[in-house]
Amino acid sequence: MSHRQAPNLPDFRGLAAFDAVLAEGSVAAAANRLGWSHPTVDHHLRRLEQQAGVKLLERGPRGSTPTAAGRVFAVRARQLLEAGRRAFTELDAWLDDERRLVRFGIFPTLGALVVPGILRRAELARLSLELTLDECERLARQLEQGQLDAAVLFQAPGLPTPLSAEVTTELLFAEPLVLAVHRSHPLATTEPSEPIREFTELRQDRWAFGASGGDTLDEATRELCGRAGFEASTGMHSDDYPAILGMIAAGQLVAIVPASVATWHDDAVAFLPIDTATLTREVVLATREEPPAALRDAIAGALSELRTR
Known part of the structure; x- marks a missing residue:
């Protein structure tokens, strides 16, 4: 006592x-x-x-x-x-230009595509954003410690990012995933058919997984390999998609990547769609308190713009 x-x-x-x-x-x-x-x-x-x-x-x-x-x-x-x-930082921001300061984080692969649109819309709404681009595990930790107010994270369905009750999440969208393999891989040389639903033909391959070790998509991938009767062999840990695709183009690895990454591809890499009922990437907005409507609108507008490209 x-x-x-x-x-x-x-x-x-x-x-x-x-x-x-x-x-x-x-x-x-x-x-x-x-x-x-x-x-x-x-x-x-x-x-x-x-x-x-x-x-x-x-x-x-x-x-x-x-x-x-x-x-x-x-x-x-x-x-x-x-x-x-933060109270003094927000006061300073308000005294400077009467804007509300929001400390906002987003993971790099999506951030590279939507951050310019988010910043542009936030500027028009007189919302001041202090931006952090980092991997989901570190963004979640900064949210928990009060160093961020809001963050866009990704997770696998049924495997949410571990967060305390003080942090709430809302689904923004579910992004399709693709299996990236070398053009000579047996799955890439067969006639086009249905999206991939199970991983039996990947038991001999080495996989690229995230660098942090806390990626829920990596956990889901390993679980799918286990269901197919084998343990995934790790060939590389990296969050650098160009480096991962370079290793796949060299015939060294296979990996699951977001469909948006397929636009960066090397001609030596084949991107095979994965059935959405098997695996997708959920993109969520996580916040410590109710985010400003202007932030939600800026994110929604930038995502809408991305889909129409």
């Missing part, structure tokens, strides 16, 4: 000192990072622990480490600090 002195609001200087100690590993290094004196950092840490009613740090000659309670508290402490920084 904790012995919290009073239900006061947390001291943000205490939160900043605590976060700096966690990042730097010692009070002295935290003081240097913050530009404060050592006694000042100590004072705010003691006050924070008094407010918490529990010890948050273990101090020793080799530095400071969080207690079990400190590790639990650290997650919310960082979110509070991010929220405080």
Whole structure:
């Protein structure tokens, strides 16, 4: 049981000192990072622990480490600090041009196609976007930590990106997938037929999978290989589609890629449609709070423009 002195609001200087100690590993290094004196950092840490009613740090000659309670508290402490920084950033943006600032992330393969259209529409709606292009796993983590307000992610049907209850998702669209193989592959040399529904004829191939290890489409692909009676052999980890297609053109790999990637193709690569009931890529908008209508409209408009190309 904790012995919290009073239900006061947390001291943000205490939160900043605590976060700096966690990042730097010692009070002295935290003081240097913050530009404060050592006694000042100590004072705010003691006050924070008094407010918490529990010890948050273990101090020793080799530095400071969080207690079990400190590790639990650290997650919310960082979110509070991010929220405080964001409050001033948004105020500055409003004072500059009365725009609302939204920290927005999107994965690179779709972002390369739609970000210009999103930014153009956001500008017309006087919405200021701070843009991050990154892989879905890292975008999801930034959402959880309060470093992003909204992000466009992809996932496999039935295998949603792991997110807390504080983050909500809505489906934007489902994108068809294709199997990319070398032109000489047996599947590419047979007469065109129905879309691919199972992977039996791919048991001898080596696969390209994502670099992060947390890609739900990779999980779904491995599951489909398992249903066909074999374990997928990994030949490459990469999120760089041109590099993956180059390896496929050299006859070294096979991979599942979005249909939009087929427009980049090398003549040595064949793109075979996958039955949508077997596997698609769901593209979702994930947000920590209700996003501005202007952001939704900008995304929808850019996606609509992409489909008409």
